[in-house]
Amino acid sequence: MAKFLTNRDENYAQWYNDLVIKADLAENSAVRGCMVIKPYGFAIWENIQAELDRMFKATGHVNAYFPLFIPKSFFAREAAHVKGFAKECAIVTHYRLKTDEDGKGIIVDPTAKLEEELIIRPTSETIIWNSYKNWIQSYRDLPILINQWANVVRWEMRTRLFLRTAEFLWQEGHTAHATSEEAQEEAERMINVYADFAENCMALPVIKGYKSENERFPGALDTYAIEALMQDGKALQAGTSHFLGQNFAKAFDVQFTDKTGKLDYVWATSWGLSTRTIGALIMAHSDNHGLVLPPRLAPFQVVIIPIFKNPEQLQKISEAARKIRSELETAGISVKYDDKDNNTPGWKFANYELKGVPVRLALGPRDLDNSTVEVARRDTLKKETIPVASVTENVKRLIKDIQVSIFRKAKEFRTQNTFYIDKWDDFVKTLDDKGGFIMAHWDGTADTEEKIKEETKATIRCIPFDAPEEVGRCIYSGKPSKKRVLFARSY
RNA sequence: CGGGGUGUAGCGCAGUUGGUUAGCGUACCUGCUUUGGGAGCAGGUGGUCGUCAGUUCGAGUCUGACCACCCCGACCA
Known part of the structure; x- marks a missing residue:
């Protein structure tokens, strides 16, 4: 067991906090409630983005970008929406600073007050529908299937890294349709995309369903969600999709002419998935040794660790290791070769277990003599020595197997609970x-x-x-x- | 935002009744020996003691305010 990690079974919350910090995923910043996502954590997000982006495009969506700031009045147009978000908004009131009277500090220039205050987006329905109004006249302009990758701000009282932070990253899809049926199909399609992503990429079994009225998104007629079970027995919502009806179209007066020449309001959906899913990833699979990452989202799927006594030996081992690395990379597997000499192999073993790298290869003098490699898998911690000639084939199989077996394990846990x-x-x-x-x-x-x-x-x-x-x-x-x-x- | 707790080197901590030059472990740097599951020895670098104000001859230590983080509530993806 990792010495510096709180035991999962003794204090689950502390174990989670320790893990995020010690696996180098993220840390708290100087700004209350806002985190710094560190390179190793961000690499996971980049993989999530890449997979989802591919899936969105495969279902006909395109990316765009809308402003961070939303005029205050936009919010007020949809009653349920404003009520839902009013209590957690950050507001920009001024646009200039100036030197303090005493010359020491800087203050907000009171003469630079904005005519209309700007809300930092907690979600973008209003600013987007304000644009859609100008884009839509006829049924020929529909559907609009747009996604944006963005940051949003919700002023949370109590925050936790990844699970709830004042600023977080997500994607938000906003679509416009000619009919209610089409919009409802879209909302369902996207919750299915999320479920597919969760189960196949995150190895996270989820239950798809409708939200009750109480839990529904402010402004939605229907909200769908995927719900996952964490190892401490608590549920976590990993993605949501909303059928917004004509609520935003009416609030922003977005009408179109249908085939028969009749005017009607446009039907809408929105759907989002955030950096919170990284929290789900951690809590669903990891153990007392550290993270367990699904191979499809791991920053690197394989780490190669050389075992050597002197520089000459390292050089020989590196030669063999680099050959293995390039063979694996050719097979589409991401690899890190850690030849740093400031840590012992034992330290590296423990460290990469903490970081959840799916497969570890160790290569020492003994292996060079016998043309073998030691292969260890993170999920079961089992290791074996195999002929170097069969490495790529073995690792390919292992990666597939780990992806499937951590999903099965999580599903088994859910069934039992x-x-x-x-x-x-x-x-x-x-x-x-x-x-x-x-x-x-x-x-x-x-x-x-x-x-x-x-x-x-x-x-x-x-x-x-x-x-x-x-x-x-x-x-x-x-x-x-x-x-x-x-x-x-x-x- | 309410209740409780904690802030001393990158990290983890000690610091007595307010008293000299703030200490330990770890990490880091240098050297030697090591390297198949978190190596050993020796030497060395690193501190506005969370911030600001106050009390005092003297503050890491006492007082106040503020800030941040953790735990428990209310709110939420």
Whole structure:
């Protein structure tokens, strides 16, 4: 076990904090609630971006960029929207600084007050729909399928690296459609893209479903989410997609002429996935040795560590190592060769385990003599010595296998921690003892949901798309219910 | 934003009743020996003691305000 990492089973929250810092993913900055994403952490984000961007483009979307600042009045146009975000907005009020009277410091120039204050975007629906108004006249202008990669600011009271920070990075898709059906299909398509990404790239099993009215995005008619279970039994929402109806079109007066010449408001969706998913990645797979990264998102999939006694030996080993590296790279595998001589091999082994590198190759004099390499996999920590001739083939197989087996492991964990519960006492007890996902009947009212939240801190994470029709009674009120919904305490 | 806690070298910490030149471990630098699971010895560098103000002959130590971080609540992706 890593000596300097808090034990996961003793203090999960501290283990997470330690891990983010010690694996060199991110750190707190001088600005309250804002993090510095360090190169190793940012490399994961870049991989997430690359995969998602490819998937967005494959589904017909293009990228664009809209301003960081949003005129205050834009927010006020959609009532639910402004209400949802009002409490966490950062606001720009001035545009100039000047030297203080005493000449020592600088102050905000009171004469440089903005006519209209600017909100730093917590999300971009309003500024984007203000543009869409000018872009859309006819059904021929539709659909508009735009995504933007951006930072947003939500002034959070209590922050945690990746999971909740005042500023975070994300992508936000904003689409405009001629019909309600088309927009709803788009919202569903994108939640499916997210689920595909989560399961296949992040190796994170997720449950797709509808949000209850309470949990819905401010301004949306319907919100879909993917929900994942973390190792401490809490749920984490990893991506959301919203069917916005005509709410923003009406707020920004975006109408189009349809084929029959009739004027109608445009139908909208929006969907987003943030740096928070890096937190999910950490909490879903990692252990007491450190991070466990899925090969598809790891900054490098293989690390090669030379074992040597003197510079001459290092040179020989490096020659062999570089050959292996270039062979692996040709096969499309990302590789780091760590030939630094200021740390011992043992130190490097522990360090790359902490950083979650999927596969480690060790190459020493013994291997040179025998034409072998030691291969170790991060997820199971198992190692074996193989002929150097079969390295590429072996590593390729291992990478695929690790990707699949950490997904299976996470899914197995979820299965074991999903409970079908029909009695209120069991519901409360399970939450307190084990946490996890609880599938239970609900009478469909916001009032009941609110009371359950007050009494247990559990919320409806989603109403799963695939929940079967089943006659039952609400876990709280005893009123009739037709399907189970997913309850959990959440991040 | 409410309650609790913590700020001393990059990191982890000690520092007595307010008293001389602020110390230990680790990391870092140099040298030698090492290197198949976080190496050893020797020497060395590194400090506005979170910030600002106050009390005092004298403040890391006492007082106040502020800032940051951690934990628990309310709010949220």
